[in-house]
Each structure stands twice: as structure tokens, then as C-alpha cells.
Amino acid sequence: MAVLEILTYPDARLERIAQPVERFDDALRAFIADLEETMRAGPGGVGIAAPQAGRAERIVIVDVSSKPKIKHHGRLVLVNPEITHWEGFVVGREGCMSVPDYTGNVIRAERITLEAFDECGTPLHYEFEGYEARAVQHEIDHLDGLLFLDRLVSRRNDLFRRKVYQKA
Amino acid sequence: MNRLTNHWFMLTVVGKDRPGIVARVTAALYEGGCNLGEASMTRLGGNFTVMLMVQHEGDTASLTRLVATVTESLGLKLHVDKIAGDLYHHQEPDVRIAVFGADRAGIVAQVTGVLAEAGLDILDLQSNVAGSADKPIYIMQIEGRALEGIPALESAVAVLDGKGIQVHLEPIDIMIG
Numbered sequence A: 001m002a003v004l005e006i007l008t009y010p011d012a013r014l015e016r017i018a019q020p021v022e023r024f025d026d027a028l029r030a031f032i033a034d035l036e037e038t039m040r041a042g043p044g045g046v047g048i049a050a051p052q053a054g055r056a057e058r059i060v061i062v063d064v065s066s067k068p069k070i071k072h073h074g075r076l077v078l079v080n081p082e083i084t085h086w087e088g089f090v091v092g093r094e095g096c097m098s099v100p101d102y103t104g105n106v107i108r109a110e111r112i113t114l115e116a117f118d119e120c121g122t123p124l125h126y127e128f129e130g131y132e133a134r135a136v137q138h139e140i141d142h143l144d145g146l147l148f149l150d151r152l153v154s155r156r157n158d159l160f161r162r163k164v165y166q167k168a
Numbered sequence B: 001m002n003r004l005t006n007h008w009f010m011l012t013v014v015g016k017d018r019p020g021i022v023a024r025v026t027a028a029l030y031e032g033g034c035n036l037g038e039a040s041m042t043r044l045g046g047n048f049t050v051m052l053m054v055q056h057e058g059d060t061a062s063l064t065r066l067v068a069t070v071t072e073s074l075g076l077k078l079h080v081d082k083i084a085g086d087l088y089h090h091q092e093p094d095v096r097i098a099v100f101g102a103d104r105a106g107i108v109a110q111v112t113g114v115l116a117e118a119g120l121d122i123l124d125l126q127s128n129v130a131g132s133a134d135k136p137i138y139i140m141q142i143e144g145r146a147l148e149g150i151p152a153l154e155s156a157v158a159v160l161d162g163k164g165i166q167v168h169l170e171p172i173d174i175m176i177g
Helices: A026-041 A130-143 B021-031 B060-073 B107-117 B150-160
Strands: A047-049 A059-062 A076-087 A090-096 A099-108 A111-117 A123-129 B008-016 B035-044 B047-055 B077-083 B095-102 B120-131 B136-146 B165-171
Touching: A026 A047, A026 A059, A026 A076, A047 A130, A059 A130, A076 A130, A090 A130, A099 A130, A111 A130, A123 A130, B008 B021, B008 B060, B021 B035, B021 B047, B021 B060, B060 B077, B095 B107, B095 B150, B107 B120, B107 B136, B107 B150, B107 B165, B136 B150, B150 B165
Parallel strands: none
Antiparallel strands: A047 A059, A059 A076, A076 A111, A090 A099, A111 A123, B008 B047, B008 B077, B035 B047, B095 B136, B095 B165, B120 B136
């Protein structure tokens, strides 16, 4: 196991379209273990995508279980993920290990349905919402050469969600 | 640009808004060998306002000379201060607060007063007067750090109940991926 080097913008390798994984072998699982260790070594990182470690393959890891009071599915290894359904939208603040010292607002689908494979090639089906759905969409963007910088919306005129603190 | 690291200035430009202010001021700085840092530029009540971090190998007088021709020709007030620059250390907000109500004297002082006492460190504040001259509305958006937690801020703003001000607090949950 090893902590891998994280590529940072403007490294051109972050803009490559990642290729589907074809062999679910020990080498893949060893890389995934390193990728997860790299994610957990980052401060506050709840997700990582293989291209961030310089590997142009369609692999992401997400684990938002450290966040209190949200729905989540625990540790997720998603190989060749495909979002098959999007619903709703919400503005939220994102940062990225590949873009140090900046956070910005991005619009994401509120709920998504996803098909993927685990590290052994077993098919997976998930429905994600909220913060976890945001993390998954952010990581899958990396597979298509996109950073959250590509999707920034204004920080100045935030859309307020309906669910706000209301005085009695 | 490291050779200039310790030569940061804050350039303030204010005056009647017109197209081309940013382009002409920054062109003068670029041609004068300056490097720009972070900036906040916005239109306030028909004025255009610029707060701009500038790296410049000289003093306030030489930097003023670089841009004075342009700002004078545009009828803008110019102010230059030497500052301690500090890039790459952004503090991230964890709470967003929206405030609105019929405009009257004292809204900002009252709201920020109770929030400060409850541990709010303001990182960004924008406010606008909207509505019309006979029925003005005050709208303020704040981002900051709740140093004593968001519940402390929620309790604090409860004292504003019945004072004609709506205050909405919302956590900012940053997703780092």
C-alpha cells in the first residue's frame, strides 16, 4: 500500500478521458487499495478518482460516512460507473484535492441512479442523494476530464435551499 | 513572481461607473510590470469599486504614478496602501446567513452585533438596497465561520424576532473530492 501523488491543476493529465477497466485482477485491486489510502490521507477527502493519481481508468472511490446526519452507503468502490438517471438540482460548495486552496459553488443533481462494478467485477446498482450524490458526480466528472472549476456558478448570489432555519 | 512576494499593495479605486474601468486600470498595472493578486470589484449605488492586491517593485508613490493617469482620466479616486500579502491560505466558511427586511437604520449593526457575540467570524458580506425609494428593502448575504457552532448563532438571532428582519442560517457543507 502506498499514498499516491495527487495531480493538481493545470496538469493536462487531469483533462484526459479515462478508459473503462477491462480486467478485474489483483493488479487492479492493489491500485484501488493505494487509491483509497491516498483518499484517506487527504484532509477531509471523501472521494477520489483514478485520474487524480495519474491513472486514466474509470475507477472512483467515495466514502462520506464520516459526515454526520446524512444518508450514505459507506465505503464505495465504483468501477466503470454510469449514471443512468438524474433528478432535481441543488447548489453546493465543493473543493478538490487537485485544486488546492479554493472552494466554489457547483450545481449537481440531487438524486442519481448509478450502475457500476465493484473491484471484483460484480455489478452494482445504487441510488444516491444529497451530499453522497454530489461526491459521486464530482468523482465521475474526473473520469471525463472535468474539474469542479468547469462547473462553477456564482459565489455571490447563492440560491438558498428551501430547507432553511426558520424563526418560530 | 516570487521575487515580488514581499511587495504587496492594496489598490482602491472608486468612482462613477462606466464601461472599461477594469480593463484600463489593469492594463496600466500590467504595462508597469505589476502582478495582480486577489480582487473584489463591484458596483455600489452607481459607483464602481475596486479592491485589488497588487505586487509592485517600488513604493506607494511609484505605484500611484503608474495608475494615476488612467484613474484621473476616468474621474476615479485612487488610494494605495502597502499591505502584508498572504495568498494560499483561504479560510473556508461553514455558515451562510441571509438577512432581509424593510430598510431602516441599524439593521447591519443589530444583526452583525448579535452574530459576533455568538462567535461569527465574517469572511464575506454583500448587501443591497432594493425595492423602491418609498419602500426600500435591505438584503444582506454573509458567509463566515461559526466559531462557537451554528446552534449558537441560531439562538442569537432569535432575539431579532419581531424586529422586522428575516434571518436565515444555512450550514455550508464543503465536499472535498
